[in-house]
Amino acid sequence: xxxxxxxxxxxxxxxxxxxxxxxxxxxxxxxxxxxxxxxxxxxxxxxxxxxxxxxxxxxxxxxxxxxxxxxxxxxxxxxxxxxxxxxxxxxxxxxxxxxxxxxxxxxxxxxxxxxxxxxxxxxxxxxxxxxxxxxxxxxxxxxxxxxxxxxxxxxxxxxxxxxxxxxxxxxxxxxxxxxxxxxxxxxxxxxxxxxxxxxxxxxxxxxxxxxxxxxxxxxxxxxxxxxxxxxxxxxxxx
Numbered sequence: 409x410x411x412x413x414x415x416x417x418x419x420x421x422x423x424x425x426x427x428x429x430x431x432x433x434x435x436x437x438x439x440x441x442x443x444x445x446x447x448x449x450x451x452x453x454x455x456x457x458x459x460x461x462x463x464x465x466x467x468x469x470x471x472x473x474x475x476x477x478x479x480x481x482x483x484x485x486x487x488x489x490x491x492x493x494x495x496x497x498x499x500x501x502x503x504x505x506x507x508x509x510x511x512x513x514x515x516x517x518x519x520x521x522x523x524x525x526x527x528x529x530x531x532x533x534x535x536x537x538x539x540x541x542x543x544x545x546x547x548x549x550x551x552x553x554x555x556x557x558x559x560x561x562x563x564x565x566x567x568x569x570x571x572x573x574x575x576x577x578x579x580x581x582x583x584x585x586x587x588x589x590x591x592x593x594x595x596x597x598x599x600x601x602x603x604x605x606x607x608x609x610x611x612x613x614x615x616x617x618x619x620x621x622x623x624x625x626x627x628x629x630x631x632x633x634x635x636x637x638x639x640x641x642x643x644x645x646x
Contacts, residue, residue, distance in 0.1 A: 426478075435471075
């Protein structure tokens with residue numbers, strides 16, 4: 409090892425400490441700001457409320473970036489161990505779509521979910537990690553689709569496991585950006601605002617988590633008519 413370099417185990421340990429030491433003061437700032445908004449320290453003027461709401465958004469964004477980055481590093485280092493428990497795939501997908509639907513509808517986007525009869529009532533895997541990946545892919549679609557629709561198609565087979573396609577009607581990903589979309593902190597030429605961390609970690613973290621679950625996440629197609637991401641997870645039915 410080169411002098412001054414840090415091995416993976418040490419880096420993860422430092423990130424854990426950093427996460428704790430940064431989360432604690434951020435948590436205090438967030439809770440104090442929430443009390444300000446609630447009027448605990450007397451009612452705020454309109455300008456003060458606007459400033460407090462901006463502080464709330466950005467402090468929560470900073471917290472999300474820290475959490476995403478630590479999770480990404482741990483996933484890349486295989487320091488996370490996916491759970492293997494039965495879960496309802498339909499309920500999980502519906503929960504994810506429900507989470508992004510209000511923001512999609514604000515943009516006039518139709519949010520559609522199609523689950524074929526081949527998908528079992530229960531699958532076995534890490535529902536929390538899968539939910540994190542699915543939600544990130546949906547937010548990506550909301551962010552880069554100005555009009556039209558988002559569509560999630562879900563299928564399952566004994567041979568290939570659980571497959572999902574995320575289709576949007578956005579303007580597509582440029583040939584310059586396409587090779588880099590799964591790189592951490594890459595945000596491309598367009599940087600739309602959505603209620604997420606917005607640090608360019610969504611797709612990179614998703615790819616790392618999918619790899620950890622021995623699955624595949626690919627950009628299947630992109631163009632003027634939209635983009636399609638394909639997620640495949642080799643998980644069995646219960």
